[in-house]
Amino acid sequence: VTVAQQPKLKNLMQAGYGVSMTSTTIFGAGSWGTAIGYLLSQKDVPVTLWGRDAEQLAAIKTSRVNEKYLPNVTLPQTLSVEADVLAAAKASTVWIMAVPSFAMRELFEQIKTTATDETIVINLAKGLEAESNITMSQVLEDVLPQATIFTLSGPSHAEEVGLDYPTSVVIAGKDLEKAKQLQELFTTNRFRPYISDDILGVEYGSVVKNVIAIAAGILHGLGFGDNAMGALISRGLAELVKLGVHLGTHRETLFGLSGLGDLVTTATSQHSRNRRVGELLGQGQSLEYIMDHMNMVAEGVFATKTVYQLAHEHGVEMPITEACYAVLYENASPLEKVTELMNRQLKEERL
């Protein structure tokens, strides 16, 4: 699919652009933060983009392109950059948290004093916190209990959003009235958010799918084909649902956009860094080498550990997660673990 084909899609999802509710601040100038910045500023929502690297921000300001994380996308003038994190926080009442999971608590601690009653916090990260194994919305709530928190998730590669490819996501949170306002804020004729009150269901789905995506990459790296991939995704979803339901979330959420939908996109797409990590592991590279040579954070590497611990803590059997954990953290042979997994399935199928 080329960008040249895109004009054909112009009349898609014409439910209107939605109104600009307010100005927004995006914390994190990686690919996803930048893509969301593109999306909002393109519809004239004022965006302040903060990132750790002041030099990178300055370059974005001048060139209107995030060369390192989202090349090929030109950022409108409605997007401004701000290297001072507190100034960025004070610039708006809608905070979009696009930093990796491991950096979430620290960042939120830094800015929480500038929050007002109006502040809305939208998490974009797909991970659990190390040690505590709680979700990002739980981390945010832990830091600032009175905050109004949402998670935006679903099958949404930044590269495609930056090129206006049609994309559907879920915005989940307890306050459905505000969720509807956010739905309007984000809606374009190519970007369609649905709303849900099952925030934990959305979060668990988005975390576990990254683990399964690493397994999918391992299969691919070992030389398996599409037949094995179908089997893996079917078993992977079973595992994701088992954990999610055990933790009190809704099956519908897990089978929806942010669960199965995101799982399929991540596990089968060549854009996915989590799948890419698995692929390199399957080809015999060490995790250390892979982490050293990756431009971006692959959340699945951390998620494999947190989900593994969560599964043990709650006594939920998750054989694919176990296999990934052994490959990533116990130096197990990918081929041996996959073999075990394939042989194990036999006992597990119905009948």
Next chain:
Amino acid sequence: VTVAQQPKLKNLMQAGYGVSMTSTTIFGAGSWGTAIGYLLSQKDVPVTLWGRDAEQLAAIKTSRVNEKYLPNVTLPQTLSVEADVLAAAKASTVWIMAVPSFAMRELFEQIKTTATDETIVINLAKGLEAESNITMSQVLEDVLPQATIFTLSGPSHAEEVGLDYPTSVVIAGKDLEKAKQLQELFTTNRFRPYISDDILGVEYGSVVKNVIAIAAGILHGLGFGDNAMGALISRGLAELVKLGVHLGTHRETLFGLSGLGDLVTTATSQHSRNRRVGELLGQGQSLEYIMDHMNMVAEGVFATKTVYQLAHEHGVEMPITEACYAVLYENASPLEKVTELMNRQLKEERL
């Protein structure tokens, strides 16, 4: 993935080759019939391969290759060919039916008089019968009520089975004792069958997934990306499960290898002819042109009609199937139908 990478996979699925139960006859020398012939003859199960085209069979006999439908695969001498359909039927008591759905009843009528009490019939076709809209096992049962019938299905592109890529399938039927024997008959260290008694669940899943695969192809042909694909598969599975459960089959079957597993493989793979049909439709080709220029039968084209009728008959809402039907049979614009579909989803999501 190249064939050269395959040796790495040698020690996969080592549960043993299973014993050779008996000789087998395969009716249908297309890609799937030939791949199953390769699988069985490779483990020294005597295979008689029948096909409509005597010349093609003679060429296979000499060259040991089915040039038209499965090039790159050399067929062992344990596989023989037989152009006389009754002689082929008499050659064994395990009949593997690998003809397209539309040809199933007529073929079975032709050979049924040679069936004995020992005869086992295994359907490989993934379609419903036109007009009656019943499954292939129901067609076989209708023709010969005393027959012992199974369906073998799952994510299993013939091209990959012919190249020894790891593959898992389901063998479903009411007689679980015989199913276990068939499981042994088909098992290799690269081909793993599970057994199930939910034969209709396996069949409905395998039929509806071809419809969704056409929709996936249309999306791709129109220039959509991986984000939209994730959304489509998530909604496609919902539709497949809705119909299947309404018709009394088990959810577990529909979420398993022969439902979700096969759906993912077919909808995301470049081997799939059903996806290919959709791709060409999305690029603006007419169905007539596509059918004229395809080497093989794309079951999904027929399935779109039968599933559409079945859904109406039972009052089950299946918007993706409706959209495919309109594109295939009512000359609707793929882009318009997809647009409708994407806009419609909004109302359907939970909340």
